[in-house]
Structures are given as C-alpha cells and as structure tokens.
Amino acid sequence: MGNRGFFLENLKNQNYTEAFKQTSSNWCFSFAPGRIEFLGNHLDYNGGTVLGMAVNAGIYCLGVPQDDTSVSLFSENFEDSAWDGDLQQIEPQNGKYSWTNYCLGVLVELKKRGLAPTKGFRLIFTSDLPASVGLSSSAALELATAHTLLQLSGHSLSKEDMVKVCRRAENDFVGMPCGILDQGTSAFGKADHLVCIECERENYYNLPLPPTTEVWVFNTRIKHDLVDSLYSTRHQECKDVFESIKEIHPARNFLCDCKMDDLSTTVLPENLRKRAIHVIKEQERVTSFCQGIENDSHLSDLGQLLTQSHESSSQNFENSCEELDFLVEKLNKHPSVLGARLTGGGFGGAVMAWVKKNFTHLDAEVIQGAYQDHFGQKIDSFHFKASDGARKECLLSK
Numbered sequence: 012m013g014n015r016g017f018f019l020e021n022l023k024n025q026n027y028t029e030a031f032k033q034t035s036s037n038w039c040f041s042f043a044p045g046r047i048e049f050l051g052n053h054l055d056y057n058g059g060t061v062l063g064m065a066v067n068a069g070i071y072c073l074g075v076p077q078d079d080t081s082v083s084l085f086s087e088n089f090e091d092s093a094w095d096g097d098l099q100q101i102e103p104q105n106g107k108y109s110w111t112n113y114c115l116g117v118l119v120e121l122k123k124r125g126l127a128p129t130k131g132f133r134l135i136f137t138s139d140l141p142a143s144v145g146l147s148s149s150a151a152l153e154l155a156t157a158h159t160l161l162q163l164s165g166h167s168l169s170k171e172d173m174v175k176v177c178r179r180a181e182n183d184f185v186g187m188p189c190g191i192l193d194q195g196t197s198a199f200g201k202a203d204h205l206v207c208i209e210c211e212r213e214n215y216y217n218l219p220l221p222p223t224t225e226v227w228v229f230n231t232r233i234k235h236d237l238v239d240s241l242y243s244t245r246h247q248e249c250k251d252v253f254e255s256i257k258e259i260h261p262a263r264n265f266l267c268d269c270k271m272d273d274l275s276t277t278v279l280p281e282n283l284r285k286r287a288i289h290v291i292k293e294q295e296r297v298t299s300f301c302q303g304i305e306n307d308s309h310l311s312d313l314g315q316l317l318t319q320s321h322e323s324s325s326q327n328f329e330n331s332c333e334e335l336d337f338l339v340e341k342l343n344k345h346p347s348v349l350g351a352r353l354t355g356g357g358f359g360g361a362v363m364a365w366v367k368k369n370f371t372h373l374d375a376e377v378i379q380g381a382y383q384d385h386f387g388q389k390i391d392s393f394h395f396k397a398s399d400g401a402r403k404e405c406l407l408s409k
C-alpha cells in the first residue's frame with residue numbers, strides 16, 4: 012500500500028531509533044489517519060451531521076528542532092519535495108511545493124494563537140495512504156503537522172481546537188472551502204467506530220460500527236480537472252439556496268436545518284431546488300442511520316440509506332459520474348454488500364462499499380474485472396479498518 016521507504020518501514024515496525032538515528036538525536040513524532048466519508052455527502056459546510064471513519068493508514072510526521080529560524084519540509088512520498096524557508100516569512104507556495112501549503116497553513120494558524128514554535132524546525136513526512144484515492148491525505152497532513160508543531164512548541168490544544176486550526180489552514184491558506192468532516196474524522200477516529208460530527212455545534216462522538224461489517228473502497232482514479240472549482244460551485248449553490256429559503260423562513264439557521272415543506276413555499280431555480288433536496292434528505296438519512304445503529308435495526312435497511320445517498324448525489328447534487336454509478340450498481344448486486352456510495356467531494360474519486368465480513372478479495376476482484384471490461388481501465392480496491400485518530404506517537408528529547 013503506497014510508497015514505503017526506509018523511514019516508513021521502520022516506523023511501521025515501531026523501530027523508531029532505526030528510523031530516526033540518521034536524522035538527529037532530538038525529535039518528536041506524530042501520526043494522523045486518512046478518512047472515509049461514510050454517510051452525509053456535502054452536509055458538513057451546510058451545518059449538518061456527518062459520519063466519517065478514520066482508516067488504518069495515514070501520514071507520519073517527524074519534527075526536529077533547529078537553533079535558528081529555518082523551516083525545512085520534506086516528504087518521502089514526493090519526488091523533489093524538499094522545501095526550505097524561514098519562520099519569519101511564510102507565504103503560500105505553488106507548483107511542486109504546493110503540498111507544503113497544508114503544513115504552512117497550520118503553522119500560520121498556530122502562530123496567530125501564539126502556539127507555534129519560536130525557533131526553526133525540520134518536518135519529515137511519510138505516508139502509507141494510497142495516493143489520490145480521496146482518503147483526505149490533506150487533513151491527515153494538517154493534523155500530523157499540528158501535533159508535531161505543538162510538541163516542538165511545548166503547547167497543547169484540545170482535539171476540537173486542533174480541528175478548527177486545521178480547517179482554517181485549509182480554508183484560508185490553501186483556499187479550499189471545505190467543512191470539518193475530514194479534519195474532524197482524522198482527529199476523533201476510534202478503532203471499530205465511526206465518527207459522528209454535528210458540524211454546526213462542532214460536537215463529536217463515536218458510534219460503533221456493527222462488528223459483522225467492513226468497509227471497502229474502490230478507486231476509479233478519475234479526477235475531474237475542475238474538481239476544486241466544482242466543489243466551490245456546489246458550496247456557493249448551497250449558500251444561495253439557503254439565502255432564498257431564509258427570506259421566506261427566517262427561523263432557519265442553515266441549509267441542513269431546512270425542511271422539505273420549505274421548498275414548496277420558496278421559488279427556486281431547478282438546479283438549486285435539487286441541491287436543497289439532496290442536502291435536506293441526506294440529513295434525514297444520517298439521522299435514520301444513527302438511530303438505526305442505536306436501535307439495532309436490520310443492517311440491510313441501514314445499507315439502503317447509503318445506496319439512497321448515492322442516488323441522490325447522482326441525481327440531485329450532480330457530483331457523481333458514469334464510472335462511480337457503474338461501481339455502485341455492480342456492488343449493490345452482490346449479496347454481501349449492504350450499501351455503496353460515492354465518498355468525499357465527488358466528480359470522480361472513489362466509491363465505498365459497506366459489506367458483510369464474508370465479502371472477500373476475490374469478490375472485489377470480480378467487481379474490478381467488470382469495471383475493466385466496461386471502461387478498459389484497471390482500478391484498485393482497498394479494505395480498511397475503522398481506526399484511532401491523530402496522535403503524538405512519541406517524544407524523545409536527549
């Protein structure tokens with residue numbers, strides 16, 4: 012899985028001294044997992060409740076303090092990634108250094124709060140997250156950076172505040188208007204559990220994942236060129252439709268707070284009406300899923316909610332594509348699949364399948380084979396475990 016260099020191999024074996032001995036004798040180290048969006052598509056920035064799952068793969072970050080104000084960032088996973096700068100002059104980067112913006116954004120946010128290191132540092136990253144699968148390596152990079160910088164500065168933050176810092180870094184420094192699903196899930200992940208995030212209140216809790224079930228991801232490797240701008244367009248459409256509804260229903264606080272009845276009393280262009288239907292109904296599906304888990308509902312009924320979510324993404328939110336629809340349809344025909352849906356921003360990317368444990372690698376290969384026969388392209392599949400969230404792994408100071 013992913014690019015495993017020397018550094019990564021030793022970390023995975025918890026062979027920290029071996030991994031870092033050529034680096035320095037004074038270092039600290041953190042880990043943050045990637046995430047799967049389990050249910051609740053495009054609800055986070057609409058004030059809704061979403062379900063995420065932290066996965067058993069992520070980003071590792073080693074921090075080494077420096078005596079001057081130099082800042083060096085390096086990732087074992089990108090060619091030619093080494094970037095050097097100065098603590099006093101942090102600005103957004105582009106081209107091959109654009110990956111550093113996630114880290115520099117976190118640094119800037121910590122600085123604003125007086126929590127950043129006052130001396131320079133080196134950060135070295137490595138990852139076992141499969142690349143470009145939509146598992147939010149960006150949030151994992153932010154969380155791993157935040158945990159390491161806080162160790163270097165000797166300060167601490169609650170998980171809630173850490174999520175706020177990382178989201179601000181992504182919204183303001185990177186320029187991506189995401190909600191808190193990715194950062195919140197990476198921060199609050201728990202083994203064998205989902206993370207439930209009430210986004211408006213920024214409230215987090217864990218919900219047990221039924222033990223007879225597992226999660227698979229099928230990656231189409233399709234990335235729409237305009238994916239960032241399409242995400243921003245949907246974000247804007249949701250804002251616009253909410254403003255129109257609020258004019259007629261001033262008591263509503265955000266789009267996820269609106270009701271289907273509100274739509275019959277508000278004049279809306281067709282595309283905005285469809286976006287609102289998706290968001291309002293998706294919120295109902297998340298609520299039904301959470302209640303269903305608590306009440307031990309039939310897994311097949313709960314799985315249906317995931318499949319309905321995909322249908323709504325495809326028809327109302329219009330962030331699916333032929334390839335994702337094909338995978339969802341094929342997966343849903345398999346008797347061990349409880350439900351399948353696109354996961355994350357959409358417009359390409361990956362499908363997640365919630366399956367009974369008897370779904371095997373061979374079953375996954377059959378799905379991948381059908382995709383290849385139809386589209387002439389090979390795709391990957393991954394089997395993930397629900398895992399613990401971001402953490403400092405260890406701090407050594409000699």
Ligand code: GLA
Pocket residue numbers: 048051052053054055056189190191192193355356357
């Ligand atoms: C991306 C964003 C999240 C969320 C999802 C869609 O993953 O980063 O904040 O909006 O899309 O649900």
